[in-house]
Amino acid sequence: MKTLKYIWRNVMRNKLRSSLTILSVGFSLALMTILHGYMAMQDEWGAEAAKHHRIVVMSTMGFSGEVPIANVDRVRSMENVKAAVPYSWYGGMYKDQQMAFAQFATDPKEVFNVWPEYKIDPQQLKEFQSDRQACVADRRLAQRMKWEIGERIPLQGTFFTFNLDLKLVGVFDSPQNTDSLWFNWSYLDEGLKAQSSEMAGNAGTVFAKTADAPSMATVCKAIDERFASSDNPTRTQTESAFAQMFTDMIGNIQVFILVIGLAVVFSLTLVAATAMAMSMRERTTEVAVLKAIGFSKLRVLWMVLGESCWIAFLGGLLGIGIGCLCLEGLHNLSAQFFPFSIVEMAGPWLLILMLIAAGIGFVSGIVPAIRAAQLSVIDGLRRVI
Amino acid sequence: MIPLKYNLRNLRARWVTTLMTVVATGWVVWATVLTFGMTDGLEHALRISGDALDIIVMRKGSDAETSSAIESQTAREITNLDGIAKSADGAPLSSTEFVTIFTKPRRNNGGTTNLIVRGVESVARELRPDFQIVEGRDIKSGVNEIITSRQMAERFENLAIGEKLEINKIDFNVVGYFEAGGSAAESEVWTDLNDLTSARRVQGAISIVNLRARDLESRDKLIEQLVSDERFKLKAITETAYFESQMSASIAIRFIGYVIGGFLTFGAMFAAANTMYAAVASRGREIGTLRAIGFSRSSILVSFLVESMVLCLLGGLLGCLATLPFNGISTGTANWATFSEITFSFRFGPWILARGVIMALVMGLLGGLFPAVRAIRLKIVDALRQA
Numbered sequence: 001m002k003t004l005k006y007i008w009r010n011v012m013r014n015k016l017r018s019s020l021t022i023l024s025v026g027f028s029l030a031l032m033t034i035l036h037g038y039m040a041m042q043d044e045w046g047a048e049a050a051k052h053h054r055i056v057v058m059s060t061m062g063f064s065g066e067v068p069i070a071n072v073d074r075v076r077s078m079e080n081v082k083a084a085v086p087y088s089w090y091g092g093m094y095k096d097q098q099m100a101f102a103q104f105a106t107d108p109k110e111v112f113n114v115w116p117e118y119k120i121d122p123q124q125l126k127e128f129q130s131d132r133q134a135c136v137a138d139r140r141l142a143q144r145m146k147w148e149i150g151e152r153i154p155l156q157g158t159f160f161t162f163n164l165d166l167k168l169v170g171v172f173d174s175p176q177n178t179d180s181l182w183f184n185w186s187y188l189d190e191g192l193k194a195q196s197s198e199m200a201g202n203a204g205t206v207f208a209k210t211a212d213a214p215s216m217a218t219v220c221k222a223i224d225e226r227f228a229s230s231d232n233p234t235r236t237q238t239e240s241a242f243a244q245m246f247t248d249m250i251g252n253i254q255v256f257i258l259v260i261g262l263a264v265v266f267s268l269t270l271v272a273a274t275a276m277a278m279s280m281r282e283r284t285t286e287v288a289v290l291k292a293i294g295f296s297k298l299r300v301l302w303m304v305l306g307e308s309c310w311i312a313f314l315g316g317l318l319g320i321g322i323g324c325l326c327l328e329g330l331h332n333l334s335a336q337f338f339p340f341s342i343v344e345m346a347g348p349w350l351l352i353l354m355l356i357a358a359g360i361g362f363v364s365g366i367v368p369a370i371r372a373a374q375l376s377v378i379d380g381l382r383r384v385i
Numbered sequence: 386m387i388p389l390k391y392n393l394r395n396l397r398a399r400w401v402t403t404l405m406t407v408v409a410t411g412w413v414v415w416a417t418v419l420t421f422g423m424t425d426g427l428e429h430a431l432r433i434s435g436d437a438l439d440i441i442v443m444r445k446g447s448d449a450e451t452s453s454a455i456e457s458q459t460a461r462e463i464t465n466l467d468g469i470a471k472s473a474d475g476a477p478l479s480s481t482e483f484v485t486i487f488t489k490p491r492r493n494n495g496g497t498t499n500l501i502v503r504g505v506e507s508v509a510r511e512l513r514p515d516f517q518i519v520e521g522r523d524i525k526s527g528v529n530e531i532i533t534s535r536q537m538a539e540r541f542e543n544l545a546i547g548e549k550l551e552i553n554k555i556d557f558n559v560v561g562y563f564e565a566g567g568s569a570a571e572s573e574v575w576t577d578l579n580d581l582t583s584a585r586r587v588q589g590a591i592s593i594v595n596l597r598a599r600d601l602e603s604r605d606k607l608i609e610q611l612v613s614d615e616r617f618k619l620k621a622i623t624e625t626a627y628f629e630s631q632m633s634a635s636i637a638i639r640f641i642g643y644v645i646g647g648f649l650t651f652g653a654m655f656a657a658a659n660t661m662y663a664a665v666a667s668r669g670r671e672i673g674t675l676r677a678i679g680f681s682r683s684s685i686l687v688s689f690l691v692e693s694m695v696l697c698l699l700g701g702l703l704g705c706l707a708t709l710p711f712n713g714i715s716t717g718t719a720n721w722a723t724f725s726e727i728t729f730s731f732r733f734g735p736w737i738l739a740r741g742v743i744m745a746l747v748m749g750l751l752g753g754l755f756p757a758v759r760a761i762r763l764k765i766v767d768a769l770r771q772a
C-alpha cells in the first residue's frame with residue numbers, strides 16, 4: 001500500500017511531464033481505438049448477420065448481373081426456405097444528395113418475414129402492402145431526416161432510369177440503425193417496363209430466410225445448382241459471407257491498419273521511455289537515499305515500473321475514451337457506414353487496447369527501472385545533478 | 386542571434402533523448418506519409434487514365450461502364466460520326482467494348498473481389514496511354530485468350546501466363562501481360578469482344594464506345610451531338626471527367642489519412658514538448674548566462690523554437706526517407722464506382738513528402754512553444770542561482 005502511494009506521489013510530482021506523456025499516449029491510442037473499432041465493426045456486422053440465418057442470392061456477375069424476378073418464387077418454394085424477397089439497391093438521389101441513405105426495392109408482403117426481428121405497426125404494414133407508392137423507413141432514419149408519416153419522398157434514379165415518387169406510410173424498429181428505406185419492387189419494375197427498359201424484371205439480389213443454421217449451406221448449394229445451367233447462374237452465400245465480401249473488397253486496408261498500429265505503439269514506447277528516463281535521471285540521488293535506508297533492489301524496480309505503467313495506463317484510459325467518443329460521433333453522423341454504436345461494439349478488443357497501453361508503460365519503464373535498481377549507493381549519493 | 390550551432394550541439398549532448406524523440410516523430414511521419422502516398426497513387430492512376438480528347442459514350446443514366454449497355458446499331462452509327470480522330474491506317478479511333486464483372490479469388494487467401502473483364506477490338510489499344518505487351522504475346526480472336534497486367538497476375542488466382550481463367554464454364558488462356566502507363570486499364574483483364582460476349586451468352590452486346598476526338602473543338606461538338614440526339618438516349622462525357630467521378634474510391638482512404646495524421650501530430654507534439662521542457666529545465670543556468678551577456682528574450686525564444694523544430698525535422702526527414710522503399714509497390718482496393726478491384730502503386734511525390742516535413746515542423750513549433758516561453762520567463766538572477 002505504501003509503495004502504491006509513493007508511486008502515485010511520483011506520478012504527480014512533475015505534473016507537466018506526466019500530463020504531456022499521458023496526452024501523447026492518449027492521442028495515439030485514440031487513433032488506434034478508432035481504427036480497431038472500425039475492424040470490430042466489420043466483425044460485429046458478420047456476427048450479427050450470422051444470427052438470423054439469412055442467405056443472399058446474387059448473380060455470378062456480381063451486382064451488374066441479373067437475377068430474374070421469377071427466381072424469387074423458385075427460391076421461396078425450395079426446401080428449408082421460409083421466406084424470400086427481391087432486394088434491389090436503388091441508389092437514388094434525394095434532394096440532390098447522392099447516397100443520403102440506402103434505398104431498397106423489395107416485396108412488402110414478405111419482407112418482414114425475412115427480417116422478423118424488425119418491428120412495424122400492423123396498421124402501417126397493411127398500408128405499405130396496399131399502396132403501390134408506399135415506403136417504410138428505419139425509425140432513426142425518419143428522425144434524422146425529420147420525416148412525418150404521409151410525407152412524400154421523391155427519389156431520382158442514378159443508374160435506374162425511372163424516378164420514384166414515394167409516400168412514407170410507416171417506420172420500423174431494427175436492432176441496429178440500418179439507415180434504409182424500403183419500397184415496393186413492383187412500383188419500380190412497372191416504371192421500367194413502361195420505358196421498355198432492359199433493366200425491368202431484375203430482382204437485383206434475393207434475400208431469403210432459412211429454417212435453421214445447419215440447413216444454410218445445403219440451401220445455398222441447392223439454389224446454385226438449380227440455376228447453374230440457366231441464362232443467369234447465381235452465387236448464393238450466407239448473409240455473413242455477403243458482409244465479409246464487402247470487407248474483402250477493401251483489400252489490404254486491414255493489414256495497413258495493423259502496420260500503422262505497430263508503428264504507433266513503437267513510437268509511443270519511445271516517447272514514454274524518454275520521459276521516464278528523464279524523470280529517473282533527476283532522481284538519482286533520491287534513489288540512492290532510498291537504497292541507503294534499506295529499500296531492496298526489487299522494491300525500487302517495482303516502484304519505477306509501477307510509475308511508468310500508471311502513466312501509460314492513464315494515457316490509455318484517456319485515449320480509449322476519446323476514441324470511443326469519436327466512434328460514437330461517426331455513428332451518429334453516418335449510420336449507413338458506421339451501423340453500430342460503441343455500446344454494441346464494445347468487446348475484448350477494448351481490453352486488449354488497455355493492455356497494450358499498460359504494456360507500453362512496462363516496456364518503457366524497464367530500462368530506467370533496472371538502472372535504478374542496479375545503482376550503486378555511493379555513486380548515486382556522490383552524483384550531483 | 387544565438388547561433389544555430391548552439392542548438393545542434395545541445396541536441397548532440399543529450400543524444401539519447403534526441404535520438405528517441407527523432408525516431409518517435411519519424412515513425413509518426415512515416416505512418417502518415419504512407420497513407421497519403423496511397424491516396425496519391427490511387428488518384429494518380431485514375432488521373433492519367435483520362436485523356437482530354439477521349440470520350441466515353443454510355444447509356445443515359447449510367448454512372449459507370451459496368452452498368453452501361455448500348456445497342457450495336459447505335460454503336461455503329463457513333464463510329465461513323467464526324468470529328469473522330471483517325472489512326473495511321475485511316476480507321477476511326479472508336480472502340481466498341483463490352484465490360485463485365487466476375488467475382489474471383491485473390492491469391493494468398495486474400496478473399497474474393499470483383500474483377501473487370503473487358504472485351505475489346507484491336508483499336509482499343511490505341512486509346513490507352515502507352516499500351517504495350519511486356520511479356521508473352523497479345524491475344525488472337527476466336528480462341529478464348531486473355532491478357533492482363535503483371536500486378537493483376539500477382540493479385541488474382543488464375544491470372545498468370547499459362548493459367549486458365551474460367552468464364553461461364555469456358556476456359557480462357559492467359560497469354561500475355563500488358564502495360565498501359567499505369568492507368569486504370571492495368572486493373573483489368575482484356576479479351577476479344579466476340580469471345581467474351583459468346584462466353585457470357587450475350588452475342589452482340591456492347592457496354593460502351595470509347596472514342597478519340599480530332600481536337601477539343603470537335604470533342605465538344607461530338608458530346609453535344611451524342612447527348613442531344615433523342616434517338617440514342619446516350620450519355621457522353623470526357624474520359625477525364627469519367628475518372629474524376631471515380632475518385633470517390635480514394636475519399637475514404639484520404640479521410641483515414643487525415644484522421645491518422647491529425648491524431649498522431651497531436652501525440653507527437655506532446656512528446657516533443659516533453660523533451661523540450663526537459664531541455665529548458667536542465668539548462669536554467671545557461672539561459673541565465675545567455676541573458677546576462679546580453680541576448681534578448683526574443684532571440685532565446687527563437688533559439689528554443691528552432692531547436693525544437695530541428696529535432697522534429699530530423700524525425701520528419703527520417704520518416705519521409707523510410708517511406709521511399711514503398712514507392713512503386715503495388716496494392717489494390719475497391720473502386721466503389723464499379724464495385725471492382727483497382728490496383729495502383731504507392732506514390733510519394735514532392736508534395737506528399739513536403740506535407741510530411743510540414744507536419745514535422747508544426748509538431749516542433751507547437752511542441753516547442755510553451756517550453757520556449759517558459760525559458761524566457763525565467764528571471765536572470767533566479768536562473769543563474771539554479772543548481
